[in-house]
Amino acid sequence: MNTPSPLLLPRTVALVGLMGAGKSAIGRRLALRLGLPFVDADDEIERAAGCSISEFFERFGEIEFRNGERRVIARLLEGAPHVLSTGGGAYIDPETRALMREKALTVWLRADLDVLFDRVKKRTHRPLLRQGDPREILGRLMEQRYPIYAEADLVVESTAQPADRTTEQVIDALRQHLSPESAGAVA
Ligand code: S3P
Numbered sequence: 001m002n003t004p005s006p007l008l009l010p011r012t013v014a015l016v017g018l019m020g021a022g023k024s025a026i027g028r029r030l031a032l033r034l035g036l037p038f039v040d041a042d043d044e045i046e047r048a049a050g051c052s053i054s055e056f057f058e059r060f061g062e063i064e065f066r067n068g069e070r071r072v073i074a075r076l077l078e079g080a081p082h083v084l085s086t087g088g089g090a091y092i093d094p095e096t097r098a099l100m101r102e103k104a105l106t107v108w109l110r111a112d113l114d115v116l117f118d119r120v121k122k123r124t125h126r127p128l129l130r131q132g133d134p135r136e137i138l139g140r141l142m143e144q145r146y147p148i149y150a151e152a153d154l155v156v157e158s159t160a161q162p163a164d165r166t167t168e169q170v171i172d173a174l175r176q177h178l179s180p181e182s183a184g185a186v187a
Contacts, residue, residue, distance in 0.1 A: 007034060007175055012077060014084045014104035016091040016149055018141055019126055020119035021109040022158045022166060027085035029167040037082040041090060045072050053087075057127035062089075070096045077103040088141070089128075092148055101151075105177070107170055108152035113139055115160055153177065 013030065015023040024040055031038035042053055045068055049056050056065055069087060073096055076084060084104065090096050091106070100106050117135050120126065129137055149155075154173045158166050 007171065007178065009034060009036065009081050009105070009174070009178075012079075012081050012084050012104040013174065014077075014086055014091075014100050014106050015109055016086055016100070016106055016152055017088065017109035017158065018111065018116055018138065018145060018149075019088045019129065020116035020138070021088070021111045022119070022163060023085040023088075023109055025163045026109060026158070026167050026170060027083050029163055030170055031083035033167060033171060034083065037080075039076055039082050039084050041069065041073055041076060041084060041086045044076060045069055045087075048072055052125070054125055054127050066093050066096075069093070070099070074099055088145070091152070092145055097148070097151070101153075105154070105174070106152040107154045107156060107173065108149040109158040109166070109170075110146070110149070110155055111158040113142060115158065116142075118160070 013034075015027050017023055027040070028038050045056070045065075046052055049068060051059070053065070056068070066089065069090055070093060073084075073086065073090060076082075077099060086100070091100060113135070116138050120129060120134060120138070124130065128141075131137065154177055156166065156169050156173050
């Protein structure tokens with residue numbers, strides 16, 4: 001029987017997608033499976049700013065947030081390969097997107113509206129979802145952002161199935177991308 005080869009990642013894997021797509025949950029599991037550090041860009045922004053993302057939006061607004069987000073992600077992408085979970089708007093910013101495309105392997109976790117809404121509805125920490133009806137806002141963001149997320153290197157469906165299963169699918173997609181001839185083996 002052939003022993004599956006370990007998945008050797010030449011660069012950081014950056015997860016992109018809308019709020020509720022599961023970027024942090026899948027990212028943590030993926031990092032464990034790949035033996036790489038996990039970094040959450042939103043946590044790093046909060047650490048650098050010394051306040052929560054909500055407070056940041058209130059005090060400085062979204063444009064300043066995007067500037068800070070771009071700086072933090074640029075710094076993280078200079079580091080050793082890791083699994084990076086990014087906030088939903090990061091890949092939408094043209095400069096941050098260009099950086100991510102240059103320095104990382106990008107994976108879009110695509111989810112439908114019911115899945116997204118189900119995951120975000122009980123949490124109140126996301127400033128963009130407090131500006132009106134959260135389901136409507138998510139629907140609008142899907143229309144605006146899905147064509148842009150589609151530019152990611154890989155696309156994996158994030159469904160209501162257990163996060164471990166979706167993580168497996170990300171690993172399969174990475175394996176297929178990196179060495180198509182050994183696809184299907186386990187990391
Ligand atoms: C945002 C998503 C959030 C956070 C900020 C803005 C967005 O991250 O970065 O509230 O523009 O979609 P999550 O996608 O991790 O919730």
